[in-house]
Amino acid sequence: MLMVSCASEENLPTATVKLAVVVTSNVFDVKSDGAVVNANVSEESTAPVTNRGVCWSTATEPTVGSNAKSDGENGGGSFSETITGLVPNTNYYVRAFAENKAGVSYGNQIAFKTHLVTPPVTDIDGNVYETIQIGSQLWMKENLKTTRYCNGDEIPNVTGNNWFSLTSGAWRYYDNRSENNAVYGKLYNWYAATDARNVCPCDWHLPTREEWLALINHVGYNGGKLKSVTGWNGPNTGATNETGFTGLPGGFRGSSNLLFYFGTEGGWWKNHVNDEAFVLTSFSDGLGNVVLGKTTGASIRCIKN
Structure with missing residues (x-):
């Protein structure tokens, strides 16, 4: 007599169950106290993933026994997890994890460093800007919004076609839409950007070509x-x-x-006679330098003296 029996998934021998395959994709949007981690889990096993997330530590090869956060979902696929409560200016290591009947598996480790806490800066109009230390430089991390030079002199708001013929400083909103100001700031011509009265907050200045290069x-x-x-149109490569x-x-x-x-390109003036600007684009992770023309309107970032 031939006897046949079937085992349920719960009764499968452990040896037939494989660990899930995990990839820690990248770490982005790092702040002084947190970061975002992208990861992917592939269910290449006979048992489903019942828990997944990320773990982190100031020591290498973090585990779920250190600091860990589950994303609340089961199964495979891509996910993002925000980690918070980190210490500023500190090196961390992070890796994604997934759990099934075979145990806990880990992705590759990625190292990152939280940012230093730096004080904000206020311009002559009372606009307050967050700042960020990058290497030895202290930058504004927002585009300039001022309507006045550091000494209090007004920068004219020019909205008409006479913008093209200007030989002195001016600003405008993109497409004359004031709602763009909060996120994207104002556009300034080269004359305003390089005026000796200083378009930046006092004790700050328009970056030189050498400072951009650094x-x-x-x-x-x-x-x-x-x-x-x-804040970018796709693909934001x-x-x-x-x-x-x-x-x-x-x-x-x-x-x-x-x-x-x-939405697809940002350009920031350099303090240079050749009306040069530093450029980033949505379609590349590269960066560039362009000569715009003195009557072009572009963004401004300021750097600490």
Whole structure:
């Protein structure tokens, strides 16, 4: 007589159950007290994943026995987890994990460092800006919004077609929409950006070509480390904002009175006679340098004296 029996999943021998395959994809949006981790779990086993998340520590190879956070979901697939409560200016190690009947499996380890806490800066109009230490430089992590120079003199708001013929400082909102100001700041022509009265908050200044180059060298020519992970149109290639610079695509007011690249490109004036700007784009994790023309409207970031 032939006898056949079937075992339920719960009764399968442990040896037939494989650990889930886990990948810690990247760490982005690092702050002074937290970061976001992307991960992926592949259920390449005979048992489902019942728990998944990330674990972190100041020591290498963190485990669920140290600091761990589950994402509240079962099964495989991609997920993101925000970790908080970290200590500023500290090195951390993080890796994703997944659990099934075979045990807990871990992804690759990624190291990151939380940002130093730096004081905000206030401009002549009372706008308050967050700041970020990147290497030896202290930067504003927001685009400039002021309507006055450091000495209190007004910067004219020019909205008409005479913008093209200006030979003195002016500012405008992209597409004359004031709602763009909160996130993207204002657009300034080269004359305003480089005026001796100083468009930046007092004790801060428009970065020189050499100061921009120092920033570029610090990130290894990787523009993704300078781009905000939000506020861009897709694909926002390579954006991690690892430095906290939070570059945003404020677009341009062209010398020919055209508006272009809002949402896909950001350009920031350099303090240079050749009306140069530093540029980031949604379609690349690279970075560039362009000559815009003195009547072009572009964004401004300031650096501490």
